[in-house]
Amino acid sequence: MSNIAGKAYAMNVITPIRWYTVWLNKLIFWIALKKPSTLKGLITLSLIHYARWVIIGRKQFPHLDPKQPREELNYSYMLFFSNFNGSWDQYVDSFTFAIPGGLDLFWKWNIRYPKSVPLTPFHNYIRYNQIETIHYYNAYPLAASNDIKSAKAVKDALIAFQKQPLDASDEAFMKRYNALVRGLQHDLGEMHPTPIISMSAYQVQRRQRWHDGRLKQEIAEQAMLDRGMELANSTNSKGEQHGR
Template structure:
């Protein structure tokens, strides 16, 4: 099952919307951005890595050489990554922001509302598209594991910087305080308990496929230029402490550059002023949350 990658699950849901009602959802997303408290129940769910709603109009689908489709509907794409099972995620979502879900899917055709939960789960399942390829750099760690590890690294670096000027007793006391403050982040990463036989079979099948492609009889890793550490480690550690706004802003800026078509440090690509063709249309974006 390609929706799974270690502890994480990748979800994609595509729901049709009547074109005459798309503007309503655009207005609702604008209101949600202006009033972030409407998403407070979602922001408190620490097992969610990422959630995003995107409105794609019927004339905005990418053309990759296929015949142009004559679509009758606009669509809303919902993408999310989370730890835990599918049922746990839907239950937590419906419990956390039932009113928000009903607003975000307000214009979607045949949307049944998030309460009661069974029709809502059936609707999500009917419109979910399985993930074709799902990569997770830390399959044995959840979002909390990574944040706690970053905090531990940050605190260790602070103690190490002071180690040369501390007496043995002071260093021991500082290290003990560090352990007490970080005891919740000292667990060993690893896979979560198997949620089902399908999950266990998916892990075995994925391992066999990866071994066949990259193992002894495989072709080896793809050769490509990669920036292995586009964000300096010290900047990442400083931003994880939660009290260094400048470091957090620097990490966000570099991450945006990595995710864009430009490499970090390259100037943004400008359009050719002699190019008469209009820029490609971008889908209307809805509400976004980063964990």
């Protein structure tokens, strides 16, 4: 599975929608763009990189060759794309709690949409219609969305600091520098590899280590450590018996 790249997860959901209600969905999307306050709960979720809804009409799928049979589709399709940090359940639950009414509006006319509440039917609906990602590239695999925002804040602050006059006294410079560091305290965190958020992610990482040769080395090193511990315990046990 390639849904996971570093700390990010890629979600793709394709759901059928009645073709004669597409115009209603597009109107709702237009209103949401014109009034961002309708998505305020979603925008405040820091774990989300982005979220996008797109509707493809039943006659808009590409026809690549004259020999390709024309598709007679009964439905149009709504595509939902999103990247986020954290586990699948955390993300879907956060969406439900942040904009339950918005989700119901966006998916209202989709076939067999169960509503966002209660959670279990909504989870089942998303799982059933989710398409696995074949390839997923992440430019900053160790960075969550908040790390990227912090990096931008640090960069902007350093550029502004550099533009200040250089003819000030040492005391004045140190005062400005200390103020800069204090102001960036919440943006100077160290990044670390992602924790295991699912067994799927664990297996992806394990396979990668195996192909790199790291897993064999780790297994051999662990075996040596275990053998060393056995010998040490055996020696200690014999020493205790001899002391008696």
